[in-house]
Amino acid sequence: MAAKTFQADVVVCGGGPAGVNAAIAAGRSGVKTVLIERYGFIGGMSTAALVYPWMTFHTMDGKQVIKGIAQEIIDRLMLISASPGHVRDTVGYVHTITPYHPEVYKVLAVDMLKEAGVQLLLHSFVDEVRVEGDRIESVQLTTKSGKIEVQGKVFIDTTGDADIAYLSGAPCLQGRDGDKLTQPMTMKFRMRGVDLARVKAYMLEHPEEFYHKTPIDELPDLPLSGVMGFYKHWKESALPINRDSVLMFIGPADDEVLVNTTRVQGLDGTDVEDLTEAEELGRKQVLQVAKFMSDNLPGFEKASISSVGSQIGIRETRRIDGLYSLQADDVVEGRKFEDVIARSGYPIDIHSPAGRGGDNSVWVKADGAYDIPYRSLLPKRIGNLLAGGRCISTSHEALATTRLTPSCMATGQAAGSAAGIAVKRGIAPADIDVAELQQVLVAAGAVLHE
Numbered sequence: 001m002a003a004k005t006f007q008a009d010v011v012v013c014g015g016g017p018a019g020v021n022a023a024i025a026a027g028r029s030g031v032k033t034v035l036i037e038r039y040g041f042i043g044g045m046s047t048a049a050l051v052y053p054w055m056t057f058h059t060m061d062g063k064q065v066i067k068g069i070a071q072e073i074i075d076r077l078m079l080i081s082a083s084p085g086h087v088r089d090t091v092g093y094v095h096t097i098t099p100y101h102p103e104v105y106k107v108l109a110v111d112m113l114k115e116a117g118v119q120l121l122l123h124s125f126v127d128e129v130r131v132e133g134d135r136i137e138s139v140q141l142t143t144k145s146g147k148i149e150v151q152g153k154v155f156i157d158t159t160g161d162a163d164i165a166y167l168s169g170a171p172c173l174q175g176r177d178g179d180k181l182t183q184p185m186t187m188k189f190r191m192r193g194v195d196l197a198r199v200k201a202y203m204l205e206h207p208e209e210f211y212h213k214t215p216i217d218e219l220p221d222l223p224l225s226g227v228m229g230f231y232k233h234w235k236e237s238a239l240p241i242n243r244d245s246v247l248m249f250i251g252p253a254d255d256e257v258l259v260n261t262t263r264v265q266g267l268d269g270t271d272v273e274d275l276t277e278a279e280e281l282g283r284k285q286v287l288q289v290a291k292f293m294s295d296n297l298p299g300f301e302k303a304s305i306s307s308v309g310s311q312i313g314i315r316e317t318r319r320i321d322g323l324y325s326l327q328a329d330d331v332v333e334g335r336k337f338e339d340v341i342a343r344s345g346y347p348i349d350i351h352s353p354a355g356r357g358g359d360n361s362v363w364v365k366a367d368g369a370y371d372i373p374y375r376s377l378l379p380k381r382i383g384n385l386l387a388g389g390r391c392i393s394t395s396h397e398a399l400a401t402t403r404l405t406p407s408c409m410a411t412g413q414a415a416g417s418a419a420g421i422a423v424k425r426g427i428a429p430a431d432i433d434v435a436e437l438q439q440v441l442v443a444a445g446a447v448l449h450e
């Protein structure tokens with residue numbers, strides 16, 4: 001028996017990039033919206049796992065294809081000096097990356113949720129879903145004040161792990177076809193005290209030791225935003241980590257880097273024993289990599305760890321099996337869909353589930369963007385549920401691009417806007433007029449067409 005019951009029109013479960021944008025969009029549409037998050041802060045992987053920077057809002061040839069609420073967040077962060085905005089990617093992997101200050105973002109996002117009239121419940125874990133027929137009636141939360149029931153008309157699954165779809169009995173998929181293995185997990189960490197001028201000088205002297213797309217010729221005039229390589233140093237280290245280089249991004253402080261180099265493979269991010277092992281392995285690797293960097297890399301002589309993720313970063317777990325599953329071909333061909341609700345120019349970036357994994361990325365043809373259709377947000381079997389973010393309906397390969405933060409923000413906004421329309425019209429999300437949804441999204445700044 002629940003100690004307390006809340007009622008809402010739209011119930012958004014999971015306060016990561018997708019959930020924040022979904023809740024803001026639903027709240028702004030004028031319907032009563034609740035956002036539920038298990039941690040004491042929002043941001044999902046961006047804050048809990050130190051994922052940084054956000055990439056990418058642009059195509060490879062520099063056209064911006066993600067705007068809307070995601071861009072509003074950047075604009076507001078820029079106004080308070082908590083982001084430089086979109087900057088050139090000096091790794092050379094994409095056109096732009098978007099650094100931001102995670103602590104400022106946590107506060108700003110809550111301000112934006114409140115401005116949109118969203119009720120936020122933190123420290124609340126959704127662990128049960130009550131279903132009648134093909135409809136979710138309520139979700140149950142485990143909290144410090146006991147069990148809480150949240151009833152709603154439309155529910156949005158932005159848990160990253162498709163927890164709500166799974167608990168409601170909607171069909172879900174996980175990992176690649178066949179062995180079901182998922183992309184590896186990574187424990188991210190930051191180091192301060194880095195001499196970035198020395199790092200840049202070393203890159204200019206030894207370009208062959210860095211990613212082949214590094215814009216070496218432009219480097220003298222570009223502020224360093226990211227570095228991938230130190231191939232020789234990494235090889236000589238013989239660290240027991242299945243990667244072939246060091247990957248890091250600069251900021252948010254001037255002498256700080258975010259290191260994305262640890263790798264934990266073969267474990268399932270929906271299994272608590274695997275998660276426990278992953279945390280243990282990930283934290284050990286952080287100490288190993290940080291020591292290797294300060295002992296060996298030019299510019300890191302005085303650097304030390306400044307922060308480590310509160311949890312390991314999880315790239316892939318469950319996803320919904322929806323009315324349309326976005327495929328690798330759709331991405332690579334830059335396919336257009338009549339029911340487009342978001343776009344992205346990020347490549348298919350699969351960190352190897354089992355092997356060492358070099359650069360096996362696949363880019364969208366002609367440096368363009370692909371469409372994400374509305375049907376990918378709609379699960380089979382449950383009529384009043386939408387998904388946004390990492391757990392939308394895709395293949396394992398297509399998930400390797402839709403999972404990036406800006407596209408999660410964009411699909412979250414679409415799910416929230418669709419939920420708002422469904423509630424106001426008193427119909428199921430699958431029955432709304434997609435043209436109306438597209439109008440709402442475009443009016444809110446989203447980019448849906450060339």
Ligand SMILES: Cc1cc2nc3c(=O)[nH]c(=O)nc-3n(C[C@H](O)[C@H](O)[C@H](O)COP(=O)(O)OP(=O)(O)OC[C@H]3O[C@@H](n4cnc5c(N)ncnc54)[C@H](O)[C@@H]3O)c2cc1C
Pocket residue numbers: 013014015016017018019036037038039042043044045046049051052053054055056124125126127158159160161163185186187260312313314315388389390391403404405406408
């Ligand atoms: C190691 C790593 C590196 C990455 N690198 C980049 C990068 O450089 N740039 C980039 O843009 N993206 C990157 N990504 C991708 C990106 O961070 C994620 O895919 C994105 O955050 C997914 O957003 P989401 O909102 O769908 O899910 P999440 O960010 O996972 O958010 C889900 C939220 O739901 C909450 N939640 C989950 N289950 C429950 C529950 N049952 N009850 C209540 N709350 C719940 C979680 O606490 C979390 O806040 C990376 C991801 C990883 C793991």
